[in-house]
Amino acid sequence: MxxxxxxxxxxxxxxxxxxxxIGARKKALCARYGxxxxxxxxETAAADPGGLPLDRVIFRSCVAMLRRAxxxxxxxxxxxxxxxxxxxxxxxxxxxxxxxPVFGYTNLATDLIERVQxxxxxxxxADSRDWIDGDGLTVEDFGNADNLMIDAALAEQGHPIVRxxxxxxxxxxxxGFERCLQQAAAQFRLNA
Amino acid sequence: MxxxxxxxxxxxxxxxxxxxxIGARKKALCARYGxxxxxxxxETAAADPGGLPLDRVIFRSCVAMLRRAxxxxxxxxxxxxxxxxxxxxxxxxxxxxxxxPVFGYTNLATDLIERVQxxxxxxxxADSRDWIDGDGLTVEDFGNADNLMIDAALAEQGHPIVRxxxxxxxxxxxxGFERCLQQAAAQFRLNA
Numbered sequence: 361m362x363x364x365x366x367x368x369x370x371x372x373x374x375x376x377x378x379x380x381x382i383g384a385r386k387k388a389l390c391a392r393y394g395x396x397x398x399x400x401x402x403e404t405a406a407a408d409p410g411g412l413p414l415d416r417v418i419f420r421s422c423v424a425m426l427r428r429a430x431x432x433x434x435x436x437x438x439x440x441x442x443x444x445x446x447x448x449x450x451x452x453x454x455x456x457x458x459x460x461p462v463f464g465y466t467n468l469a470t471d472l473i474e475r476v477q478x479x480x481x482x483x484x485x486a487d488s489r490d491w492i493d494g495d496g497l498t499v500e501d502f503g504n505a506d507n508l509m510i511d512a513a514l515a516e517q518g519h520p521i522v523r524x525x526x527x528x529x530x531x532x533x534x535x536g537f538e539r540c541l542q543q544a545a546a547q548f549r550l551n552a
Numbered sequence: 553m554x555x556x557x558x559x560x561x562x563x564x565x566x567x568x569x570x571x572x573x574i575g576a577r578k579k580a581l582c583a584r585y586g587x588x589x590x591x592x593x594x595e596t597a598a599a600d601p602g603g604l605p606l607d608r609v610i611f612r613s614c615v616a617m618l619r620r621a622x623x624x625x626x627x628x629x630x631x632x633x634x635x636x637x638x639x640x641x642x643x644x645x646x647x648x649x650x651x652x653p654v655f656g657y658t659n660l661a662t663d664l665i666e667r668v669q670x671x672x673x674x675x676x677x678a679d680s681r682d683w684i685d686g687d688g689l690t691v692e693d694f695g696n697a698d699n700l701m702i703d704a705a706l707a708e709q710g711h712p713i714v715r716x717x718x719x720x721x722x723x724x725x726x727x728g729f730e731r732c733l734q735q736a737a738a739q740f741r742l743n744a
Contacts, residue, residue, distance in 0.1 A: 422701065440668065450641050451701065452642060493632070509614065509639040
């Protein structure tokens with residue numbers, strides 16, 4: 361049997377108390393669609409050379425998995441603010457730099473601009489189309505789910521970020537993840 | 553004269569009302585240290601093929617500049633929450649994936665954990681070393697300025713994120729930026 365394409369599973373899932381269970385569910389879904397899932401926490405212990413601080417061990421382990429992956433699925437649900445988890449965004453960028461296809465989902469359906477407006481005073485000068493936040497900085501208003509670099513990175517590959525509204529279960533809901541698997545399976549010509 | 557190494561200037565600076573002036577100051581400092589600065593907004597207009605939405609034009613322009621750059625300096629001052637601007641974090645990841653050296657600075661000296669604790673209730677179970685946020689997610693506590701992927705990406709290259717406390721002028725202060733230029737000049741064996 362040929363080896364299955366490997367998917368790096370990026371997301372704030374690693375911060376959940378049941379992270380390993382979520383990772384197991386994601387990997388089972390990957391297998392159902394013909395892929396192998398690589399969950400960030402899986403190889404941390406094995407990567408420890410001894411004597412290195414844990415954060416550096418985790419970083420090296422994740423980077424090795426990113427390099428080994430054939431593609432990525434990034435979980436972009438907003439995290440401690442209006443935007444996605446920065447660790448996940450870093451990994452999205454790294455996968456792009458490595459030339460690997462990336463698929464992404466968020467479990468909030470809202471635009472970035474709506475979430476910023478809800479979080480702080482956002483104003484617009486009468487003679488301007490630009491929204492300005494409390495620090496005087498422009499707020500993007502392109503109808504995107506997040507910063508344009510995130511949305512465009514996925515849209516330019518032909519599969520815009522999947523938005524599924526599941527706010528109450530936003531860190532665990534997997535419908536958007538499964539939609540990404542379907543997109544990836546179509547691109548990799550695999551049959552579920 | 554040999555061409556000067558090109559630095560991609562990532563940061564939330566692009567959202568400032570005086571973004572172009574800040575970009576000009578950064579490029580002048582780059583020149584003083586023997587580099588050429590590439591500011592994200594500089595080439596957007598020239599990159600417009602016509603008929604493409606502005607966000608996609610900006611993305612393509614930035615990606616082309618990231619590929620052309622020899623190194624990056626990323627401005628990681630926290631932005632709309634406890635972490636750095638996600639566009640900048642994406643670009644940090646992309647530069648890493650492209651194998652280019654990256655230097656970084658923040659104008660807040662605090663650890664990530666301190667900022668999360670200030671923003672929301674963070675608790676610790678009596679039998680655990682882990683901090684838990686209001687959503688039940690673990691908060692990293694490695695003494696880092698931001699998510700470990702960001703700090704470690706720089707530290708692993710031998711130049712940890714430069715932290716300079718300039719909270720009142722945090723989106724414009726350039727002392728940390730200049731320190732990054734000095735690090736880069738030393739690595740590229742240039743004389744200011």
